[in-house]
Structure formats: structure tokens, C-alpha cells
Amino acid sequence: MKIQDLYDRDIARRINPAVVVSEMEEYFINQEIDEYVFTPGITKNIYKFLDAVTNKKIGKTGVWISGYYGSGKSHFIKYLFYCLNEKYRDKAFQNFKDSVKNIDPLDEPNINLVTGLQKNLNDLSIAEIIFNIDAVSDNDGEKDRITRVLLNQLNAFRGYNDTNIAMALYLEKQLDKKGCFEAFKAKIKAAFNENWDGNQIRFSRMYLDKVIQIAQEFDSELDKESLKSTILDRNQDYTIEFLIEELKDFLGTKEDNYRLLFLIDEVSQYIGSNTSLLLNLQTIVEEIGSQIGPKVWIVCTAQQDLSNLISNTDSKTEDFGKILGRFETMISLESQDVAFITKKRVLDKSSDGIGSLNDYYKANKGAIENQFVFDHDLYENYNDREDFTLTYPFIPYQFRLISDVFESFSNVGYVGEGVKNTERAILGITHFTANLCKEKEVGFFVPFDLFFNEQLEKNLTHHARGILDRAYHIDQVKSDEFSRRVVNALFMISNLGESQSVNFPANVENLTLLLMESVDTAKLDMQNKVQKVLEVLVSKNIIQVSEGKYRFLKEDEIEVAHLIKSTSVTMEDRLNYIYEDIIKKVVKPNAVVTFGSKNFRIALKIDDKELGAKGDFNLKFSIYDTTNIENIAYNTPTNDMVVGISEWLNEDKDLRDQILEYVRTQKYIWANSSSSTGTRTETLNNFRKANEILLNEIKLRFEKKFMQTAIVSKNQVVQADELNGNTPATRFEEMVKRHMEEVYRKHQLGNGYASSNAELINNAKSTQKQIDAVLSAAEEELNAKINLLGDAPVVGDLVKEFDKAPFGWKDVTTLDVLLRIAKKGLRRFEWRNEEIDFVTFADKALNTRERDAVTVHKEKVHSQEETKNFIHVVNNEIFAETLIPSTTTDFKEAVETFKTKLSPKLVAINKLKEQYEAYPFGSHLKSFHQTLGEIYNDRNNEHLVEQVLAQKEFLKSARDSYMYVEEFIQHNLSSYQQIAQFAEANKNNFASLDETLTVRSLELTEYLKSDREPWDKFPQMRKIFKELNDAIKSRLNDLRKEVVALYETIFEEIDARKEELQIHESHLTTSADYYLQKINKEEQITQLEIYALKANEFRSENFKKLEDFKAKQEAKSKGEEYVSSVDISIAKEMPPTTIEDEQQLDEYLKKLKAKLMVKLSKNQKLWIS
Helix, strand or coil, rough: CCHHHHHHCCCCCCCCCCCCCCCCHHHHHHHHHHHHCCCCCHHHHHHHHHHHHHHCCCCEEECCCCCECCHHHHHHHHHHHHCCCCCCHHHHHHHHHHHHHHCCCCCCCCCCCCCCCCCHHHCEEEEEEEEEEHCCCCCCCCCCCHHHHHHHHHHCCCCCCCHHHHHHHHHHHHHHHHHCCCHHHHHHHHHHHCCCCHHHHHHHCCCCHHHHHHHHCCCCCCHHHHHHHHHHHHCCCCCHHHHHHHHHHHHHHCCCCEEEEEEEHHHHHCCCCCCCHHHHHHHHHHHCCCCCCCCCEEEEECCCCCCHHHHHHHCCCCCCCHHHHCCEEEEECCCHHHHHHHHHCCCCCCHHHHHHHHHHHHHHHHHHHHHHCCCCCCCCCCCCHHHHHCCCCCCCCCHHHHHHHHHHHHHHHCCCCCCCCCHHHHHHHHHHHHHHHHCCCCCCCHHHHHHHCCCHHEECCHHHHHHHHHHHHHHHHHHHHHHHHHHHHHHHCCCCHHHHHHHHHCCHHHHHCCCCCCCCCCCHHHHHHHHHHHHHHHHCCCEEEEECCCCCCCCHHHHHHHHHHHHHHHHHHHHHHHHHHHHHHCCCCCCEEEHHHHHEEEEEECEEEECCCCCCEEEEEECCCCCEEEEEHHHCCCCEEECCCHHCEEECCHHHHHHHHHHHHHHHHHHCCCCCCCCHHHHHHHHHHHHHHHHHHHHHHHHHHHCCCCCCECCEEECCCCCCCCCHHHHHHHHHHHHHHHCCCCCCHHHCCCCCCCHHHHHHCCCCCCCCCCCCCCHHHHHHHHHHHCCCCCCCHHHHHHHHHCCCCHHHHHHHHHHHHHHCCCCEEECEEEECCCCCHHHHHHHHCHHHHHHHHHECCCCCHHHHHHHHHHHHHHCCCCCCCCCCCCHHHHEEEEEHHHHHHHHHHHHHHHCCCCCCHHHHHHHHHHHHHHHHHCCHHHHHHHHHHHHHHHHHHHHHHHHHHHHHHHHCCCCHHHHCCCCCCCHHHHCCCCCCCCCCCCCCCCHHHHCCCCCHHHHCCCCCCHHHHHHHHHHHHHHHHHHHHHHHHHHHHHHHHHHHHHHCCHHHHCCCHHHHHHHHHHHHHHHHHHHHHCCHHHHHHHHHHHHHHHHHHHHHHHHCCCCEEEECCCCHHCCCCCCHHHHHHHHHEEEEHHHHHHHHHHHCEEEEC
């Protein structure tokens, strides 16, 4: 039996996979009604719509039908049209009724409700206007564009033209109302030998005057010029209110049961993000609902629900909230199962076909269930016999996979804009493919590559064809049909999106299944055939393989693949990339490792290439060395380590080839990335991604192999099974640890000693006695090395020596071991030839720049007599107090105790020195503090003791002076400071005293200035101070009384003059209280004498202020300009002279008058003081 004989309908029939609302060919109308696939959701939505149209009496009449691209919106709205249309209603309703049988009887709708709905629908008079809005819109302008579309469609429905609204309404409609429209069209036919219908626009453009002239024959009231200008005006404004009035006029002749429905397809695509169009639609629906009611309906289809469309518009207003309310009937179409619809429309079987397939399934059930099985559940085999009979000759997975292919082709630009993953595309390709194999016998299964047929190829872009043609031109593909099938199948699945390719990778196993045509084909044989074709395509740079997945190289990628293959790779390149991209990522070596308490630096190498700075030991990764590992061990320096990767890499050619391919590709990409542009940049990114995948494969293989790696340590081979570690990184750590335990075998001797600077400093400061003088093993090693190096070895050299193998101690560890030896009395330290204590040793030795200036010496032994003599001198001869206990016998302890007790004394002396060094007696404090400080700061104990003994007489005298100073400060300092303050305050008054007291004042001043031992003369100076103080106080009191009396008289004269001039302003003259108080406070004799000398000048200044004020008042009262007087001093104008007689007096007065007259001529007014 042939496959074509299985179908219920002729498989060769025409099928229109894309429903177009304007397509009204009877063949397709019948097909769209007969082959419409109902789902429960579709049935309920049809009922919801028809119920609203039939039964709604008031309210909003907007219907919004939304569904994703390919969900069947156009077919759905057209089926609504068939249900409404009187001609097709019975047939469409019958199928609708049949679908209700698949609805749960307890759910709506049921058969009774649908029967009642049909009766109500038949009682209505319904008119439908169905159109795709984008197809009929002229798109001119923005304002009220949808308004014009509805007017044009209403006009077309009434038999008028559908492009020029003015012509339709003011010419055609007017003639129609008068009942002469048909006669007018006949007259046009006679005049032009052409029909009016369909040619209106051409007539309006070429023969408008003649057309209007003919119209006037039927309606003489038509104004030719007015009608002509209106018809030609393309900017005529047609408002929503105009549309409403036109609808009302149209409905005026209709019965109450009349319904007019505008069925508008693809509204959301038309509106897009245009805010004004959305608001235009909203207002139309609102006004129809409020002014007309359920007689007119606006039904829209859209790819998204209304709230999403509002969100996507280019601006937002609060009016958008109203739009949702204008469409009271919302219908959301579920995303239909494209496979199910395709099977029902295209592959539905006849009863004989079902029977034949049942028999085949029964006979081959096991083979069918096992032959077409993929690794992912999304790509299914047949579920059961029913699924088999419905789907055959196709396989269920193919519908999802071809859908994924369409989507991927669209995303990568392999097909034109019209080909998408939609119901119409799947249905179309399935129908076409089914036609191709209709002559095959039952038992043939459609292989997936059969979908790659004329129907698909005709939509491929030039770019996609170019990729395929390169494969087709290979000799093997040209001559071998099977190879061509592999190419086609791979081309379809190698570009799947990321999520799909994860579920359905383009590998050899999946390709094999895609090419299966029967249930008895051997998979392994087929897979081998496919593999051979793939290898040829890879070798020819047509495709690329990564992680077992294949993909086609683009034209530029093929060129780059050739360039990569010709890229030269040096050994340096290989070693660089192997270390940086493999070893560092997998083994994770660190140039610094911690062993014991110290961080060690490793000098890493890969073969003979050094990877960094020198270190404590060398570690080499052997990669391409072909030498036997035992020979490598023999020739490796004792303290060096070798990781023997080369032992297994030399045996693994495939891995070496992968590494070479990776390095070659990476080198090419690195060299060309910065200069690439456009397509080449994208190509390099693709190769970079593929190379990253290859690197991951290499690293996985490297990880496994590394666990088999042996090492060379201390000239011995350590096999992999002797090492621990579950990962390459932990195993490498174990390798390094194992090696270091051998090389630094004495490292642990340093355990328990200082491991930080702070620890060393604390140990140096510790005063704990070293009771046990026995050296530890670490101390023995270090002391022996000191003996070996001879006298005064440098600390820096010792640190370097014990930094090496077999010790590897930290510098602070070595320093602490040295410190312990010294504290046990065997060694002492010097810095720049001066002995230093332990704390100073720690400070200098920790400083790497000072470390080489520190030397180690044998400790000197002192006799008890030397120690006792030092203690006696300090306690009895210098300080007269016990600073060092007399029981002390250890020399070093005696010196340390002395310095310890001396420290607070220095602080106390320094405190007094800083407070009183400005006084003459402060020199004693300064010299005593300086000498003791020099002794205290002497780091060499021997030299310190020598200083004390040599300067004991000076120190004793200085100590006595210090005690005198301390006593003077305690008992007499306040009186001394009082005398000094008196002398400073009265140094000018001393000159006004008699001769005897002046001499005494000089004596007191000299005492305060230079006497370094003020305690000797202090009683005498205190007596002189009293005498001088009494004398000054007496002189000040007498002089102060004279001056106050003089100024009191002057202030009385000033007050009298005020009364005389009748001046009451107190602020004009100096305040008497203030000035007399100032005189009474004066403590300087010379200043009081100056007050007395300036009394007349003071009187004159205040009198002038009064005279000027009075003159200014008088000038103001007379309206005259005030001229201030000029001060004239007789003493300044006339030289001092002696007058003995009247004649001399007259001459003097004559000269004075002459001078004053000159002044008067210039200044008009004089003030004589």
C-alpha cells in the first residue's frame, strides 16, 4: 500500500497554510471551514465572542483577540466571520457544534447553549466588514488614521470607493440617497466605456470635471467648484465625531436587530509603539459604545494582550488606563500545538489507512519503539499506536525539531523575514514533504533531511546557499547522494540556538538517527557511514568539530582555518601555552610554598624555560624531554625537583596533537585580534570559543594523566603510587611537600623559636634567667658554625647560612637561636664595634641594612672585685644611696641594674631642666643630666663602667649641686620669682630713685641675671627688694596725688565753660571719671610726670571741642557754612626768647600778629592754644 492511500483527504490538494482575511476564494473558504482544528480553548472562545455579540444589550462593544505569532489569530477571526455570515453560517456552526462534544458536559458551552445561541444569532440581521488594517491603510499622516480606515471600509461596504472619503460621501452617497447612483454609473460607462466601480480614483484624477458635470445631471444642487476642491483636498480632516455621525446616519434606516461588525486583523502590528494611533482607537471604541451601543462592534486581533501593547507604546499618559476598559470582551488564544494541528489538517488518515497502519505497528512495535530514540525527552518517539497512526510517515520529534530549525535559521539570517517558527510554516513544509514521499510504500519513514526540500531551499538567503555550495562542491559530496544528505541534515541542526543545541547537539549519533528511513536499518553501520562523511568535511575545512559536536564554517571561517593551519609554532610557544593555560589551571603551582614556619620560593621551569625569579630550589616540569626518567634523576642536581609529565605525554600522540592545534589556533587569534574588523572579528570570536572548548577537553585529559605522574627528588624517582592526593592540585602539593621534607631535613630543629619579629623582640626584652645553660640541638648547630667561622662572625652571614638547605630557617628563627645562646652567657653582640644589649641586638638584626654591622663575640668574664668596686662607687661615692644591691655579683647584672635605676632619675632631672633651664641656676641641671645621659646611653658595658669611675668626682659635685637646686626650688623659688617680676616691672622706676637706691637696684638686677648659686645671697637680696619696693611706692603715691589734683581743676574749668556756652552734650569732652581712674592706676613714675606736663594741652583740646561745637550750631541756625578753626600753638609759631622791657614785648607781639594775620587770611578762624 502506498503512503498516499493512507490519507483521508488527497495529499496533493492545495492547502493555504497562511490564512488571509481578504482571501474569499470558495475553494479556500470551504477548506478553512472544513479543516479548522478545534481545541477546547478555541471552542470556548468562539462561544464567548458570539454570546457577547448576540446577547449584549448595552455597554462597550470592543473585542480584543490576542495571541502569539502563529497562534492562529487570522484563522480564528475569519472563522468568526464564517459563523456570522449568513451564507457560511450553517456550515461553520455545524463544525462548531461538533467541537462542543469534546467539552466536559459540566463545563460551558454545552450543546443546549450553542443551539440557543444559533437561534438568537439567526434572529439578528448581521453585517460583517473584515479586513487586515495594514493592507487597507494609506498610512498618510498620523492624526485620526484609524478613523479614516473605518470610514473607507464603511464606504466600500456601501458600494462606494474605499480611498477618497470626500468623493464617497459628497458625491456617491448623495447620488445614492436620491436613488440615481446606478443611473450615474451607467452614464459614466456610456461616456468613458469603463465601469465606475474600481476606477473611481483614476476618474477623479483625470476626468473630475466631466464626472462632476455628469453627476450634476442627476443632482443639480451639487456645487462643482466646492465639490471639486473637497475631493482634491488630501488634508481633509475627518474626526471621530464625524465617523460616529456617519455610522448613525447609516444605522438610521436599520432595524433594532441590526448588527455591524468591523473585524480588524493585525491591529497591534499596525499600531506598534505609536501612541497617537492607540489613543485614536481607544476614543473610537469609547464613542461607539456611548453613542451607538451594541449595533456596532470593533473586533481586533493582536500579537499581544492590550496591557502589553500599552506598555510598549513610545509615551505614557494617564488616559491609557481608560483603554483597557474600552475592550470589555477579551479573548486570549492559547499557543496551539502546531504538531497536532498539522497532523489533523495534513496527515489525517482514512479508516482503511488506520487499519493498515495498525497492522504495521503491531508487526513492528519493538523496532519502532527502539529505532527513533534520542537522549532528550523533548524529541519524542511515538507514544503509542494512536500516535503512530496519526503521525506516520513522519516521526513525532520532527515537528519540534523543524520548528527549532526554522527559529534558528531566522535568528542567524539563513532565511527571509517571512519564514518563522509558526503554524503556517510547519504546516506548509509538512504538506510539501508529505507530497514528496506519497508514492513510497508503507514502511518508509520520512528522514529528517527530506524536510530540506524545494519548499525550504527557496527561502534560503544567498549567505546560506554559499555555505552549502562549498560543501556540495567537494568531490565526494558531488558524487555521493548519501554524503549530500549528511550535509543537508547537519546544516539544519548545526545552527540551533544555545538552549536547543544543549538538548539536541549536532553529533554523529543524532545525525545518524535523522537519516533513518526504516525500522530495520542497522544504526552502527549507518553511524560509521556518517562518521566518514564528517571526517572528510572536517579535513576540507567545511565543518568544525568541538566536544563531538559539528558545525559549518562560514566563508571567512574557512579562510581563517587555512591560515591557522599554516601558522608556525615554536617550542617556546608550546611551553608558554602549556604552562599558562594548562599546568597553571590544572596543577595550580605556586612559586611560594609554606613549609614549617617559613615561606619558600620555588624557581619554576618548564623544560629548559625559566618561568620566574630564582628561588630556594628549582622545580622543573618535564614536557617534551625524551630522556628516560631514571636518567633524568641521575643528571638532576640533588636539591632540585622534576615533575615527569614527559614520561606519559611522549606516549599520547592524540593529546600532543590537540595541544599543538590549541597552541596554533591561540597564537593566530592573539596575533590578529587587534587588527580584525567586522566579519573577521566575529570569526575570530567563534574560533576563540571553539578553542576554549578544546582547551577544556585537553585539561580534562591532562587531569587524568597527571595522577599517573612520577617525580624526581634527591636524585631518586618517586612513583605516582607512592604519592597521595585526589586532584592534580593536591597531588602536586604532596609532591612538593615530599621533596622539601628530604631537602630541608633539619628544618624542624627551628620549631619552638621565634617565627615573627614581635616574638623575637619579646624574647629580647624578657628578663627571665636562663637556668639551664645546656644548648639545644638548634643552638649546638649554630654555635658550632660560629666556632667554625672564627672570631666575630657577621650576623648577616649566619642568617644566610641557615637560610639554605638542610635548615631553611626564617631569619627571625636564626636570630632567636643566637639570642638564646647569648642569654646563656656564651656570646655577646656588638654593633659597629660597640657592645649592645639584647633589645638593641633584636632591633639591629631585624633591619636587613644593619644586620651586617652586627657581630658575634665570646662573652668576657669579670672578677667579683671589679663588680664590687663599681657598686661601691655608684652607691657610696656618687649617689649616696643604694642603686645596685650589694649582694649582686654578676657584672652584667650590676650594669643593667644601674641603668635601670638611673632611668627614672634621668627623667626627673630632665623634667626640672626643661622647667628651669632659663634661670642661671639651670646650668647645674643641664650639665648633670648631660653627663648621666652619656653614661646611660653607652652600649658598651665595659666603657660605661670606665666612664663612671673616671668621672666620679665630677659626678659627686654635680649631684651635690643638683641637690642644692632641688632644695632652693622647693623652699625659695616662689620668693625668687616674685623678686624677679618686681625688678622687671620697675626697671624704669629705678632711674627715678636717689643715688643710693639706684646702686642697690643695679646690684639686685645683676644677681637675678647671672648668679648660678642664688641660694647664697638670697637673704641679702630679699632685704634690698623690700627697700626698693617701699621707696617706689612712696614716690608713686605723692606724685599721683599732685597729678589728680591738677586734672580735677581742669575738669571743673571744662564744666564751667559748658555751662557758659549752654552745651549739654556729655560726649564732646573727655570723661573725668575715666581719665582720673587711668591716672590712679598708673605705676610708672615717668608716665605720671608726663601727665603733669601735658595738663595745659589737655585743657586746650577740650576747650576747642566746645568752641567748635558751639560755632557749628550757630552756623547751622543761620544757614551758613561752618568753617572749622585751625589750631595755633604760640610755642610752635614763635621761637623761645627773653623779654626784658616793653619795647621788646611790642616787637614780639608785632611779629606774632603778622604770623597770625597770614593764618587768618587763609583759614578765617584760629584757635590759640
